């Protein structure tokens with residue numbers, strides 16, 4: 001799947017965005033190494049901080065399905081410039097690195113970045129005290 005096809009998928013998902021407060025609909029399409037594509041949209045809430053961004057929603061959907069390795073993430077919105085992920089989503093992307101992050105807007109502008117370009121000097125697991133990380137530690 002090429003970048004334009006992934007952007008098109010993100011645009012399709014975007015139609016399901018729930019953005020009654022900001023009217024800023026965002027769609028994301030996350031291409032896993034398996035070849036499957038997972039969608040995400042922003043889902044707002046009357047209690048504003050409760051809402052979730054499209055990028056993190058896509059990552060959550062993919063991880064829920066058992067995916068951990070990703071090729072590309074496309075994000076699209078009706079923004080003046082290609083839609084850039086917020087800081088929280090940039091941090092989330094460092095947890096599950098994506099080779100290419102494709103930013104787009106509805107006018108056809110596109111910018112492709114690496115995770116390091118999107119969030120230089122990122123915080124990560126390497127900064128934590130040395131301890132074996134395992135799936136067992138992630139259970140609630």
Ligand SMILES: [Zn+2]
Pocket residue numbers: 053054055056085086087088089090
């Ligand atoms: Zn975000």
